[in-house]
Amino acid sequence: MPPGATPAVEPVVGEPAAVADLGGERALLVADVHAGVEVGLRYERGVELDSRADERRERLCDLLAETGADRLVVLGDLAHRIAAPEGEEREELEALIGAVTDRVPMTLVEGNHDAGVAEAFASDLDVIGADGGVIGGGEGDEDGRAGTGGVGVCHGHTWPDPALLGADVVCMGHEHPRVRLEDSVGGSRVERVWLRGRLDPATFVDGSDADGDAAVRGEPPELVVFPAFNERSGGTWVNVDGQSFLAPFLPDALPAGDAYLLNGTRLGDFRRI
Template sequence: MVSGVTPAVEPVVGEPAAVADLGEERALLVADVHAGIEVGLRYERGVELDDRADERRERLCDILAVTDADRLVVLGDLAHRIAAPEGEEREELETLIRTVTDRVPMTLVEGNHDGGVAEAFAADLDVIGAGGGVIGAGARGGADGRSGAGGVGVCHGHTWPDPALLDADVVCMGHEHPQVRLEDSVGGSRVKRAWLRGRIDPAAFVEDGDSAAAVVDGEPPELVVFPAFNERSGGTWVNVDGQSFLAPFLPDALPAGDAYLLNGTRLGDFRRI
C-alpha cells in the first residue's frame, strides 16, 4: 500500500492497480488497459510489436486473485483504437472480458478510446458514462469531516466530470498515464510509471467552477490519478517542463499533488521532482 493514500483506495504494491473498499464489496481498479494496442500501432504507425494480449490478461487475472476482489472497474480506455472494436482488437477484448467476467462482474467507465465498446459488450459489462459516477456511495459516510455521500468517484478524465463526484471521499481517474523522468548523478535517465495523489481544487475540477466550489461542504475529496495498466501506451512526463496534461482540469485541479512509484516510493510534489 502507498503510505498516505486515503484508506478507501489502496494501491497494489508493484502494480498499476488499486483496491477500493466499497462497503459490501471490494473492487479492483485499473486504468488504460488499451487492449489491442499492438494492432493499433501497426495500423496507425506501421510499428510491429510482439503481441502481449495473453500476458496482459493473465496479469490482470492474477491481480484479481491476489487481491480477492469482487469486481473489476476499468477507469476508461479498455480498448485502444478510438473506433468501434473490430478484427484482432475485438478478439482480444472478447477473450479478456469473458475471462474476467467468468470470475467477477466488470464495470467500464467510458473513456475516449472506448467508442462502441459498451454497445458491443452490453450484455457483459456494467457501464458508467464519460462524466463518471460514484460507486459504493454511502458505504463510509462523510470522511475527513465531510458530510457528503461518501464512496469512490470514478471517471476517465478526458472530459469535464460530473460535479457529483465532488461528494465522494476520493476520486479515481485514468487518461493521463502519469510518468516521471528520473535522472541519476552521471546524467542518465529513466522513465517510470507513477501515481499522482492530492486534494482536489473544486473550482478547477468541473467546467462550471463557481457552482462546483459552492456545493462542496468541508474538505474536498482527494484525487488519485492512476498509472496506465498498459506499459506500452506512453504517458505524460509530469515532472518535465513543457509537458501538456491531457485532462481539461489538470494540473489546475491538483494544486498540491504527490507522485509515487509503483513500488510505493513517495517522490514528493510532482512539480519539484
Template structure:
C-alpha cells in the first residue's frame, strides 16, 4: 500500500515511490504578488524568497529524492514573463540544484513547461501514475493530478491519488462567535463513478478504489474553498461527489472528522 504522509505543520507530504522518496506540494502560485498587482491593482510585498527557502528547506529536511508539484507552480494564467518568469526561474534552479522536479500541469501553468522544458519533467493535466511500476502492477503506485480536468481513468488503479487545485480550507468558529480560516487536508476513498465522469467505461467495476488526498495550497495567499460552509462550490469537476466520506485534517495533524459535518 502506498504511503503518503503529510509533513506535520506544513502543506506538504512525503510519498514512498519505491525507488524514490518524493516531496509533494500543490499550488505554489509563484509570482502571485505580480499577478495580484496586474489583475486587481493590489500591492503586496513579495514573499518569493520566503516561499523558495521554505520549499528548499522541506526538500532538505525530508531527505527527498524528487519534488513533485501537483499543478499551479505559477500564478498568472498566461505564459510567464517579466518578474514572474524571473521568480519561477530562480525557484526552479534552486530546487533542481538539489533534486529533480516534476510538474503536473495545472490551469495556471500555461507556458511554464515550454519555458522551462530543460529543467522539468512534465505530466499531463489529466494525471499519471508514478512509482510502483505500471498501473497493472500498482502496488505502491501513487496517482498525481492537478484537479481542474477529468482525471485519466488509469488513476483508479493506483493505491492513492494526490491532487491540488481545490485549496481546501475550513472555517472554525468559537463559542462567542469568533471565527478563523485554516488550510486543511481532505482524505477519503474515491467514488470511481464520480471520479472519471459518465463517458468512461465501467468505472464502478473497480473493486478497491484508491484513497484521494486533496492537498492544501502551499501558497498561503492564494485563497481557497471553504469545504465546511454550506453552499460553497468546489472547483474540481468531480468534487464533492467523488469524495462522499472524506475527513478533514489541519496542518498540525488534528483530525476534524467528516468535512461535510464540521
C-alpha cells in the first residue's frame, strides 16, 4: 500500500481479491472471473484444457467465508463469452452465481464480456452499468450514481462516469496486469500484480467532459487496478516493451502508480520494474 495510507480497499494476501468496508456492509471485490474461459480457448484457439469451473466457484465461496463478506462485487467480465452464455459456459455461470447468491448478494459491474450474462441473469444480480458507479458512499441521485465518498467501481473498457471522481478510491479490472520477473541466471516467472496510485482526474474521464475536475472532492481518489481472478485469461504486461494498456485512460490516469505482487511485495513504480 502507499506509505502512510489507510486503504479503503485492502487486498487479501495471496489472492487476486480485496475487501472493502462499504459502511453498512463488507464487500469482497474481484475482477475478471472469465467463467467458461476453457470453452472460449477451445473455439477461439483450438486449445484443449481441463475445466477449472469447480475450482473457481469453490475459491470464491471460500473467500466469502474467510473474509466474512456480506456481498460479492465483480468488477466486470464475470463471463468469458461476449455473446449470451450457452452450453458449458452457462452451466458454469448458473452454478457459480447460485453458489454465491445462496450466501450473499452479488453485484456485477458490466464489463465488455458481460452484455449477455447481465441480461441472462438480471434477476439474480445487481448490475452496475459499463461506465461504473459509486457504492457505499453518501447520498447520490436517484440511480445512486453521484454519491460522495465510498468506493468507485468500473470495469475499465470505456470512459468512466465522472461521478467516480467523488469516491475515496476507484477499483477497476479489464487490464489483468502482470509482470515477468527474471533471476540472475536467466530464469523467469510470470506473476499477477496489483497497480495502485493517486488518480489523475484530467486523464481519467473523457476529455470532452468539462465536469471531470468539478467532481473531485479535495484530493483525487486512489486508483486500484485489480489482477485477474482467472489466471488463464492472459493480461497486460506492465514491464514488457511494446505492451499497450487496454483502458482508454491508462497509463496516463496513473502517473505514479506502484505494482504489488499478490503476496503484498511492493515492486515499486510499475514503469520502472
